[in-house]
Amino acid sequence: MSNALVRSIIRTRFFLTSQEKASGMIRKNADSYIALTDRFGHSSAMEPAIVPPMIGVDPEMRRWSFFQILEHNVIVNRSISAMVEALALGKEPAGAALINPKTDVLPKGLSGPEQVQAFLSSVDDYLALISTLPELRGTAERPHPVFGPFDAHKWHCMFGLHLGLHLNQARKILSLVGK
Numbered sequence: 001m002s003n004a005l006v007r008s009i010i011r012t013r014f015f016l017t018s019q020e021k022a023s024g025m026i027r028k029n030a031d032s033y034i035a036l037t038d039r040f041g042h043s044s045a046m047e048p049a050i051v052p053p054m055i056g057v058d059p060e061m062r063r064w065s066f067f068q069i070l071e072h073n074v075i076v077n078r079s080i081s082a083m084v085e086a087l088a089l090g091k092e093p094a095g096a097a098l099i100n101p102k103t104d105v106l107p108k109g110l111s112g113p114e115q116v117q118a119f120l121s122s123v124d125d126y127l128a129l130i131s132t133l134p135e136l137r138g139t140a141e142r143p144h145p146v147f148g149p150f151d152a153h154k155w156h157c158m159f160g161l162h163l164g165l166h167l168n169q170a171r172k173i174l175s176l177v178g179k
Helices: 003-016 019-040 042-046 066-088 114-130 152-177
Strands: 142-144 148-150
Touching: 003 148, 003 152, 019 042, 019 066, 019 114, 019 152, 042 066, 066 114, 066 152, 114 152, 142 152, 148 152
Parallel strands: none
Antiparallel strands: 142 148
């Protein structure tokens, strides 16, 4: 499938997705991560595994542990949160909203069980933030590195999609580490 076609499909999907449905997908994906946490166990959650090429998983992300995926999600979740908040409030995105998607999203070190609470907090804080913001659709747009310009609503939808992509990776890792 061509990049232009994928880009068009994603943008159309986000256009057709309600804010409530996007929030529900975020919560559902977060709950799925927590269920996986229980299945992994501490030692296997720290064990990196090489996954085959997967949609949304760049080559430098293919040899991660479950805890590293959670750490990555925390970084991206906070970035999207900052972007959505700035766009919804009519402000210029700054700080956490402006990251290098190739380098700033990589885990910083040996990720451990502390990432579970950090992940949950990043999701809960984001969903609480969303409930306080004005209309997300029709705000100014800022570019996503793959899918082009997004308004706050499309970034909100991206939050859940991103979690889903790495949830597939986490499930594959679980099958590889044998728990």
